[in-house]
Amino acid sequence: MVVKHSNFEKIFDLFNVLLLGVLSLVFLYPIVYVAFASLSDPAQLxxxxxxxxxxxxxxLSGYEMVWSNPNIGKGYMNTIFYxxxxxxxxxLLTSMGAYVLSRKGFYLRRILTMGVVFTMYFSGGLIPFYLTVKGFGLYDSRLALILPVAINTWNLIVMRTSxxxxPASLEEAAKIDGANDFGILFRIxxxxxxxxMAVIILFYAVQHWNSWFNAMIFLRERGKYPLQLFLREILLSGSMMDVTAAGGEDVNNALTLSLLKYCTIVVSTLPILLIYPFLQKYFAKGVMIGSVKE
Incomplete structure (x- = not known):
């Protein structure tokens, strides 16, 4: 069946395409600017x-400086580990928690769900958080960047809703075949x-990749620093050099750090950007399934 559109609908569709195209260019330009700046000669830039x-x-001198910096390689390995x-x-923990909260026969389901949702709006603050992590002996430990953020409330709710x-028939059939709760969760x-799951993986991976604040608070040994914390140091060093540069060697150092900032941003951002195309087909479907309850 051929659907005919009125002139108003055609104009409206054209306006939407133009508006979204302009917005896409506006959002994309900062990325393009950083990429081109990282490939430029600092004096000309x-x-x-x-x-x-x-x-x-x-x-490519900026990238040569980035990879010759031992902190970048060390930060990369640490970030990949995190x-x-x-x-x-x-x-693991989010799927197990979501499974428990999604079982209609579990009589504490509503109380636990309310407790989980409560944490989205209220928290103890930074100082209690710091004291808790330190009290559990996680200070200056790699686990300090993993265990305190083991479950994201929003991701838990999305997975629980999904x-x-x-259908309850799938769970009932699995129980008839002798499957326990772990078998139902991981095999069904x-x-x-x-x-x-693909969307939740993306959310958690981006969260860990971009994380730097907890590392700044809880880590003292530089050998455990993630890449983003080293990037922060480079950006701050470049900003201070731009302010204090007066001439001669200081100007050259400022130019070098300026180029180094752009190259480090590209190096630290590119890997996570490459993940999106592989998970894009799951993104809209996964969020809608997990966010809307029919």
């Missing part, structure tokens, strides 16, 4: 004014909600 649409004098181990623990929509429920 600092003299450039206006919109940057191509590298100003192609140069992402892999942290996300695995996140998925599991609650699974998780494969069924794989779209939601």
């Amino acid at each position: 600092v003299r450039h004014t206006g919109i940057l649409l191509w590298p100003q004098g192609f140069s 992402v892999i181990v942290g996300t695995a623990i996140n998925l 599991m609650a929509q699974i 429920f998780i494969p069924v909600i794989k779209s939601t």
Whole structure:
């Protein structure tokens, strides 16, 4: 059946396409600017004014400086560890918690759900959080960046809602075949909600990849620093150098740090951006399934 659109609908659709196109360019330009700036010659880049649409004098010196910095490689390895181990623990605990809260026969389900939702709106604050982590002996430990954020409340609710929509007949059939709760969760429920699981994996991975504040508070040994904390140091060093540079060597150092900032941002952002295309097909479906209760 051919659907005919009125002139008003055609104009409205055209307006939407143009508006979304302009917004996409506005949102994309900062990424393009950083990418082109990282490939530019620092002396030419600092003299450039206006919109940057191509590298100003192609140069890879910034990336050579990034990879020659031992802190970058060390930070990369630490961040990969936090992402892999942290996300695995996140998925395990979140899926188990969501399974419990989604069981209609569990009589404490509503009370526990209210308690979980309460933590979304109220917290003890930074000082009690710090004292709790230190009291459990996690200070200056890698686990300080993993265990305190083992379950995200929003992700738990999304997964719980998704599991609650699974037909009860699947669970009953599994119990008849002799499956226990762990078998039902890992062999029935998780494969069924794989779209939601993919979205939750993305959320947790991005959370760990971008995390720096907890590391700044709880870690003292630089060998445990994540990449983002080293990036923060570089950005702050570059900002201070820009302010204090007066001439000669200081100006050269400021230019070098300015280029180093752009290159480090690209190096630290590119890996997580490459994950999105592989999970994009699950993103909208997973969020809708986990957020809307029919």
